[in-house]
Amino acid sequence: MSPRLISISRCLPFLLWVGMAWLCMPVSAQVLPVVEEAESAAEQTAEGSAESQSDEPASAPPEEGRTEAMIAHDDSAEKQGFIVPDLDLFIPEGEFELRLHRLIDRVSFEGQVNYNFVDGDIRAFLRYRYYAYKRTYRFAVFDTLEFRDFQNSDEFERVRGGLFLIQWPHSYHHRTFLLFEVDNITTNRESSQTNGRVSNVNTFVRTGFQLGTPDDDRSNAIVGEDRGEIRRLFTPYRHIGPGDWGFTGAVTWGFDFLGGEFDYLRFEGETLKRFELPGSSFLFGRLHAGTFVRKAINPAPSSQDPRDGLLIPRSEFFRLDGRDNLKGLDRRVRGTEELHTTWELLLPWFVNQERERLGAQWQTWYWVLYGGYGTAGFDREVYSDLGSYVADAGFGFQSSFKVKGYTLFLSALLARELESDADLEFRVSLKSFH
Numbered sequence: 310m311s312p313r314l315i316s317i318s319r320c321l322p323f324l325l326w327v328g329m330a331w332l333c334m335p336v337s338a339q340v341l342p343v344v345e346e347a348e349s350a351a352e353q354t355a356e357g358s359a360e361s362q363s364d365e366p367a368s369a370p371p372e373e374g375r376t377e378a379m380i381a382h383d384d385s386a387e388k389q390g391f392i393v394p395d396l397d398l399f400i401p402e403g404e405f406e407l408r409l410h411r412l413i414d415r416v417s418f419e420g421q422v423n424y425n426f427v428d429g430d431i432r433a434f435l436r437y438r439y440y441a442y443k444r445t446y447r448f449a450v451f452d453t454l455e456f457r458d459f460q461n462s463d464e465f466e467r468v469r470g471g472l473f474l475i476q477w478p479h480s481y482h483h484r485t486f487l488l489f490e491v492d493n494i495t496t497n498r499e500s501s502q503t504n505g506r507v508s509n510v511n512t513f514v515r516t517g518f519q520l521g522t523p524d525d526d527r528s529n530a531i532v533g534e535d536r537g538e539i540r541r542l543f544t545p546y547r548h549i550g551p552g553d554w555g556f557t558g559a560v561t562w563g564f565d566f567l568g569g570e571f572d573y574l575r576f577e578g579e580t581l582k583r584f585e586l587p588g589s590s591f592l593f594g595r596l597h598a599g600t601f602v603r604k605a606i607n608p609a610p611s612s613q614d615p616r617d618g619l620l621i622p623r624s625e626f627f628r629l630d631g632r633d634n635l636k637g638l639d640r641r642v643r644g645t646e647e648l649h650t651t652w653e654l655l656l657p658w659f660v661n662q663e664r665e666r667l668g669a670q671w672q673t674w675y676w677v678l679y680g681g682y683g684t685a686g687f688d689r690e691v692y693s694d695l696g697s698y699v700a701d702a703g704f705g706f707q708s709s710f711k712v713k714g715y716t717l718f719l720s721a722l723l724a725r726e727l728e729s730d731a732d733l734e735f736r737v738s739l740k741s742f743h
Contacts, residue, residue: 649683
């Protein structure tokens with residue numbers, strides 16, 4: 310690896326923590342409006358509405374059909390000049406995530422820290438975003454340390470890198486993306502070392518387009534920064550209105566020149582649809598697919614793991630398990646080919662009410678019926694092999710409530726893989742919103 314890349318990778322931890330400290334500093338109420346409303350306004354200005362002749366961000370109109378979980382605000386702390394962090398807690402994964410935002414004029418700064426106190430994984434991100442009139446620019450640096458994919462806790466993979474993302478909003482529901490990213494991957498596990506090297510460089514370009522609302526975090530991760538995705542247990546956290554739908558497609562090219570040591574070409578796509586049902590109920594359907602049309606062979610693999618036999622970073626392989634995929638799987642399923650669908654039926658218990666229970670004001674409660682079906686593997690024959698498909702199902706709820714002026718969202722799901730002896734998976738998400 311070149312001395313310049315080594316110097317950059319050594320500076321990343323310092324840059325990340327300095328950025329987080331700067332974000333925590335108080336800022337005057339005149340400089341910091343409500344972050345989410347201002348970012349939305351800036352993005353709408355960047356989309357170049359034909360009616361607007363001014364370069365200054367306008368007030369964001371209320372979005373019709375936004376799900377209940379996305380419209381509550383409590384900005385009293387921000388009005389006093391403090392930045393209130395976004396907090397997420399994931400159980401049983403044992404993950405805790407903190408995000409800090411600061412918006413000044415057309416420039417947004419964000420710091421993010423994710424810590425898994427079960428596996429010991431830790432991630433830190435620092436982002437800079439500029440809202441121009443016709444496009445949006447984002448620069449980010451990150452440093453991640455992960456143990457979860459290895460059986461021995463002494464074995465790790467560390468990824469340090471930077472990215473540059475450009476977004477062209479053609480309209481409120483249509484936008485395209487272009488991403489450039491350089492990762493320095495370090496591991497002490499011999500079977501994961503490409504060509505016997507402890508440190509490897511992954512350089513890639515990603516381009517894609519998105520149809521649908523701009524605040525769909527999962528879709529934004531497909532076309533942009535996948536490590537920084539805001540994960541949710543259920544789809545209604547996304548900004549999908551009644552009857553709305555969305556589609557996202559992206560192609561990623563990892564090349565083995567300009568310092569890169571991997572060689573692959575990956576396609577990924579996802580479609581999402583909301584169906585309205587009687588009694589204020591609704592159904593979310595999601596279909597996700599991915600494939601590698603090029604996957605170079607590792608000339609000297611040191612294990613029988615099919616992932617080690619390919620010149621592809623482990624983070625780029627598709628996974629069938631997880632909160633964004635088949636939520637009831639209690640085993641890891643990876644591959645270069647993947648196809649799955651999930652369905653969530655939401656049945657309201659009460660909506661837009663104030664029910665005093667357990668020292669909190671409960672505002673909204675939905676019961677959720679969940680089901681999923683899909684497959685993943687390293688050969689395209691998995692698509693026609695019905696025996697490779699797995700199904701899961703579960704039952705849960707999603708609710709919003711207030712405690713001492715803070716709005717919190719609680720989601721829980723009890724699910725399991727069908728036709729197997731697998732154990733039940735219990736997943737909980739707790740998110741703050743301000």
